[in-house]
Amino acid sequence: MxxxxxxxxxxxxxxxxxxxxxxxxxxxxxxxxxxxxxxxxxxxxxxxxxxxxxxxxxxxxxxxxxxxxxxxxxxxxxxxxxxxxxxxxxxxxxxxxxxxxxxxxxxxxxxxxxxxxxxxxxxxxxxxxxxxxxxxxxxxxxxxxxxxxxxxxxxxxxxxxxxxxxxxxxxxxxxDQPERVGTGISTSYKLIEEPSLYGRDEDQKMLIRNLVSESSEEGVVRGPGVISIVGVGGIGKTTLAHFVYNDQKVKTHFDLRIWVCKSFSSHELRIAEEILQVIARKTKTSNLVELETLLESIRASLSGKKFLLVLDNVWDPRDADFSKGYLLWKLLRFGAAGSRILVTARTESMAKRMGATRMIHLNALSQESSWLTFRQIAFFRRDASECKQLEKIGKKIVKMCYGLPLAIKVIGGLLHFKSSRGEWESVLREMIWELGHANNISTFDLLLFSYHDLSPALRCCFSYCAIFPKDHVIERDNLIKMWMSQGFLGLSVDRNKEKEMLGQEYFMNLAMRSFFQDFERDYKGNIIKCKMHDLVHRLAQYVTRYECFITGVDCVEEPDVEGALHSTFVQAPGDYIGEPDIKGARHSTFVLAPGDAIPISTHNRKGLRTLFTLCSMNVPINPGTFVHLTCLRTLNLSRCWFKELPQEVGKFIHLRYLNLSSNDELEILPETLCDLLNLQTLLINDCMQIRKLPEGMGKLVNLRHLHLDYCFNLESLPRGIAKLTSLQTLDMLVVPCDDEEEAFKLGDLKNLNLEGYLHICRCGNLQNVTAAEKVELITRGNLVDLNLDFDWSEERRLEDKIILEALQPHPNLESLEIRKYRGTTISPDWMLRLTNLRRLILHSCPDCESLPPLGKLPSLESLEICLMNSMKKVGCEFLGIDSGGSENSSIISFPKLRELRFSSLFKWNAWVGSARSMKGDASIKIMPSLHTLEIDSCFCIKVLPYFLRKIPLQNLTINKCKILQKHCQKEKGKEWFKISHIPNIKISI
Structure with a gap:
């Protein structure tokens, strides 16, 4: 035609x-x-x-x-x-x-x-x-x-x-296309290591000494002292605090460590709520809304404990009111003697207002320390001859950073991606041309210079992060999916490259340039979460100040420093939220607290492409407020406490990313949701009330990621999901009961090319071996993380042992969890074939009496055994050592194991090792790489194995094990000789 x-x-x-x-x-x-x-x-x-x-x-x-x-x-x-x-x-x-x-x-x-x-x-x-x-x-x-x-x-x-x-x-x-900075970068996030702390050795030693010292110079102050790190933005206050916070000596000294970023809120209620969340390790907002009630809960948690509280990034002038209030005054009296509060502040006056009696002032780095900081980033993975060729130019560039650590790291990250001498000289010329005229080059100037060096796609990805409030914890995978929904991952020369892989490269690139920091990693060392430095976040807001805005209670920005403009602004608690006059805004974030309402003017912003809600303290949101925003590409309504998604959601034909996760009240999803033919990512995980998904899910032909994990009341999945051939992520499968004829069966999994993580829920519902084998896990090499949950249902048509045997995974598996399994042993024939397995969790297996020979797993690095009520003994079979073996045979049990945790084993009373090891047999090595051992709530255990004496163990924690605690008393306990060589021992009741 x-x-x-x-x-x-x-x-x-x-x-x-x-x-x-x-x-x-x-x-x-x-x-x-x-x-x-x-x-x-x-x-x-x-x-x-x-x-x-x-x-x-x-x-x-x-x-x-x-x-x-x-x-x-x-x-x-x-x-x-x-x-x-x-x-x-x-x-x-x-x-x-x-x-x-x-x-x-x-x-x-x-x-x-x-x-x-x-x-x-x-x-x-x-x-x-x-x-x-x-x-x-x-x-x-x-x-x-x-x-x-x-x-x-x-x-x-x-x-x-x-x-x-x-x-x-x-x-x-x-x-230039983004490939000039993306291609060839490994997506192994292990390459991004926290840089060494140069030029702060004395500051670090002094701070640690003040924190762990049992003596107190405060005299008149009952309880802990308040110590402050003081310095201008970008000087390294938070970095120093992080190094000290994670120092092993500090970890061992304190029973409890709490880190709270305070830059986004000055209200005592908010701070108290966040402290309680950290203490209780909660992921959801507390139901408590009264300060005194929150303080009482904090007191109960801190009472008798030696704690370290870090209050990071204090600069708001209203914090004077915060200190005049009595939150810190109360906290000073809750903990045991030796507790400390560490505050990072920009001015000495602010530190004094917070009650600090000891201060550590940070100054600019010396030229030598500046060069060492720069070199570890810019010269990463370069050979010696190349480094020597670039050293003279590099030192000239470092001089223009004036000893400001953040600026040095960002410029070092920029030059890491410049391969030739000519490119380095070009950067130096541009810095002199654009910044040389300034009387005093600031960190912000250098950040802006580095931003302009990014490719167009990377500039988009970075500046989009302005939608997050300051100090927000950013989840890497979610961020990549949001980039994808906005189309930022579509500018690749390689059109066949998966967008997710390209997004990982972009994230890696920005992380290497120090635009992201404070990384949280998974068991493999991969980055899963991060933050942005407040100056970097300000840069993102600056370059999107007419496109992106954040509104809400306490969206406080620092007074105009270094010429940056901002789109956030201040509202008093309970006020009706207004907003700046930004007619062309395309991305909006609402930070809401009780009494807040969505601005009426939102109705006039029909061109919005991102709507991101952050609700505090169980703020209910009516999704019907947003039904007119039909141009949205990205919609986050997580933790918004609504019961029903309106039918009008089907009008959002442009929508690519929809996050409904952690809505405990959400009960039903409308069928019109299936009209969102462009939808790429749907998150409904942790929605406990949802029982069924829309029947028309098969129409979502572009859906790539469906997150359902922790929707434990979900009865089944609709059969149409098997038609979603673009699906890469389906993180939870539910094995249905007999009467679910139209439900998704495990056999339907063969139509999907799933990757990453999979949770199979209610494995106990499987009726026969054939039904279990249809899942064909053994053929799925892209699944590296598997959770097999057998649930607590009373009826079992098939023994759990037979079901587990039939659910044989691919040897590529790296992480395995087995939960609520009712067999007396956990030793399927395939377990020892998992030669790549790095992490294993055996949890809530009440009938299990013994452990398999896990010591034979060559790659295992992390092992957790929890809630096995029938297990009384851990013996040499656990080590994989055959007591009848040849005396001349050489054996290494658990060759790579670094972390071992036993928890809530209420009848466990004996942990024995190998007889050959006790005799001094040099051919036997047990756990030679073990770094951390934790024994928690094991009330009957009395004796530790002899082989612990020979392990270079660094950390030992014994908690709520009354008998063992007595036997491990320093110098007195009869088990002390087995653990006396361990540098960091924490024993608590």
């Missing part, structure tokens, strides 16, 4: 159809707009418009505009006229993408009406017969309305193009 002979009103319909049909497997080709960087937005728009002749004029105009955008992005910081011009360009570009997205979304629904046929002429015939409303099923306007929209967009873009001539922009003929 030749396009030239088709009338226009068919042409503009047919072209998107043909594009869709050519890319049916991934209709995400038409993605959401990129707001943070005009160059990235226009570049991707051109990719989408390629080949669509009805948009020829739009394409031509965009191609003329594209070469000047790099210069425009740099000039917008200082030239208001350029910024306004860019905003107009972004607005019209977003509207163009909306039209494309709507056209693409309409096609699957038309296919459904034509009984699934994919022939273009049939689709066009259907549309031709409905000239006035051919897209009515997707809420699109009629044919004439579409033509008017396209004409209007063309006129707006023509005006913008004409205006560009007046700015005399510099043209860039070759636009």
């Amino acid at each position: 030749k396009v030239s002979v088709i009338p226009f009103f068919i042409l503009y319909i047919a072209a998107p159809f043909s594009c869709f049909l050519a890319n049916q497997a991934s209709s995400s080709k038409l993605r959401a707009p990129i707001m943070a960087d005009a160059l990235a937005l226009v570049s991707r728009l051109l990719d989408q418009l390629d080949g669509k002749e009805e948009f020829t004029e739009l394409t031509g105009l965009l191609r003329h505009i594209e070469p000047v955008l790099e210069d425009a992005e740099k000039r917008r910081v200082k030239e208001e006229r350029v910024r306004v011009w860019l905003e107009k360009l972004k607005d019209v570009s977003c509207d163009i993408e909306d039209v494309l997205d709507e056209l693409s979304t309409a096609i699957p629904k038309l296919e459904e009406e034509t009984h699934g046929t994919k022939k273009a002429f049939v689709l066009m015939k259907v549309c031709f017969s409905r000239l006035t409303s051919c897209f009515c099923c997707s809420q699109l306007v009629n044919r004439v309305g579409q033509r008017r929209r396209i004409k209007c967009l063309r006129e707006r873009l023509s005006v913008i193009f004409a205006e560009s001539h007046g700015f005399r922009f510099r043209k860039y003929r070759e636009i």
Whole structure:
């Protein structure tokens, strides 16, 4: 079919159809707009418009505009006229993408009406017969309305193009793509290590000495002393506090350590609530809303314990009121003698207001320490000859950082990605040209310089993080999925590269540049969570100050420091939340507390593409408030305490990311949810009241990640999920009962190419071996983390031992959890074939009497054994040592085990080792890599194995084990000789 002979009103319909049909497997080709960087937005728009002749004029105009955008992005910081011009360009570009997205979304629904046929002429015939409303099923306007929209967009873009001539922009003929900083970077997050702390040795020693000293100079103060680290932003206060907080001597000295970031709230109620959450290790907000009630709960938790409380990032002038209140005064009296409170503050006066009697002032690093800090990042994985060639230039660059640690790390991260001497010289010239004129170069200036070095896609990914409040804990995988929903992962030269993998590379890149910090890692060392330094966060807010805003109680920003602009602002508790006048805002975050309401003006922001809610203290939100925001690509309604998602959610045809997790009241999801054909990520994990999912889930053909874990009341999954061939993540399967004929069966798993983590819930419902074998776990090499939960149901059609044997995983498995298993032994034939297994948890297995020979697992690094009420003895069979073996045979039991934890083994009374080991047999080595041992709530255990004497164990914790605690008393207990060599021992009742 030749396009030239088709009338226009068919042409503009047919072209998107043909594009869709050519890319049916991934209709995400038409993605959401990129707001943070005009160059990235226009570049991707051109990719989408390629080949669509009805948009020829739009394409031509965009191609003329594209070469000047790099210069425009740099000039917008200082030239208001350029910024306004860019905003107009972004607005019209977003509207163009909306039209494309709507056209693409309409096609699957038309296919459904034509009984699934994919022939273009049939689709066009259907549309031709409905000239006035051919897209009515997707809420699109009629044919004439579409033509008017396209004409209007063309006129707006023509005006913008004409205006560009007046700015005399510099043209860039070759636009660097993000691959210049992404390709070749390993996604192993082990490469990103916390840098060494240079130049702070004396400060660190002094701080540790003050924290662990039993003597007190406070005299008049009952309870703990308050110590403060004082210095300007970016000088390394939090970094020093982190190093000390995680120092092993500090860990051993205190019974309890609590870290609270205080920069986002000054209200005692909020601070007290966060302290209680950390103490109780809660993930959800407390139901307590009265300060005195919260303090009473904190007192009960801290009473008799020696604690360390770190109150990080105190700078708000209103914190004077905080100290005049009595929260800290109360905390000073709750703990045992020797407790401490550590405060990081920007000024000495603020530290005094917080009650600090000892202060450590941080100054700029020396030139030598600056160079060492820079070198460990910029020269990472370079050979010696290359480092020597770059050293002279590097030292000149370091001088321009004026000893500011954060600036040094960020510039070092920038140069890490510059491979040649010429590139380093170019950076030095640019720094002199752009920053050399300044009388006093600030950390913020250097951060902004580093930001402009990012590729367009990386600039978008970084600046999007402005939607998070300051000090917010960012989950890596969620952030990548949000990037994907906004279309930021679509600018790769390698079109076959998975977006998730590209997102990991982008995250890695930003982390290497120190735009992320405070990493939290999983058992493999991979980063799972992070934060942003407050100055880096301010940079993100600065570059998106007309596109992204945060509103809510206590969205406090520091007074204007270093010239940064902000979109957050202050509200008093319970006030109706207002918002800044940002007409072009596309991304919004609401931080809500009791008494707050969503601003009415939200109804006027129909162009919003991100809505992120953060609810404190069980604030109920009505999702119906947002039903008019139909342009949303990303919607987070986690922890919003609503019972029902409105039917109107089906109108959100652009939506790619929907987070409904941790809504304890949510009971039902409407069938209209299945109309979200562009949806890529759906999170409903930890929604305890949901029993069923919509039956039409099979229509979500673009769904890549479905998170259901901890929805324990879910009765089954709909059969249609088996049709979701794009699905990569399905983190929980529910084995249904007999009467669930239309439910998803384990055999349906064969249609899905799942990766990562899988939780199979209610394994005990399996009726026969065949049903268990149909899951075919042994063929799934991409599943590396498996949780087999047998539940507590009374009826068992099949013995758990037989079911476990049939659920044989692939040898690639790295992590395994077995819970609520009722067999007397846990020793399936396949367990010792898991040669890559690094982490094993055996939890709540009440009938299990003995452990398998786990010492034979060659890669096991972490082992936890918990709640086994029938187990009385751990013997040499656990070590994998055959007592009848040859005396000449060499054996290493648990060769790589680093962490071992026994918990709540109420009848366990004997832990014995190998007789050969006790005789001094050198051919036997037991747990040679063990670093940490914890024994908790094991009331009957009396004796430790002899082989502990020979292990270079670093940390031993014995908690709530009355008999063993007595036997392990220092110098007195009869078991003391087995553990006296361990440097860090914590024994508590």
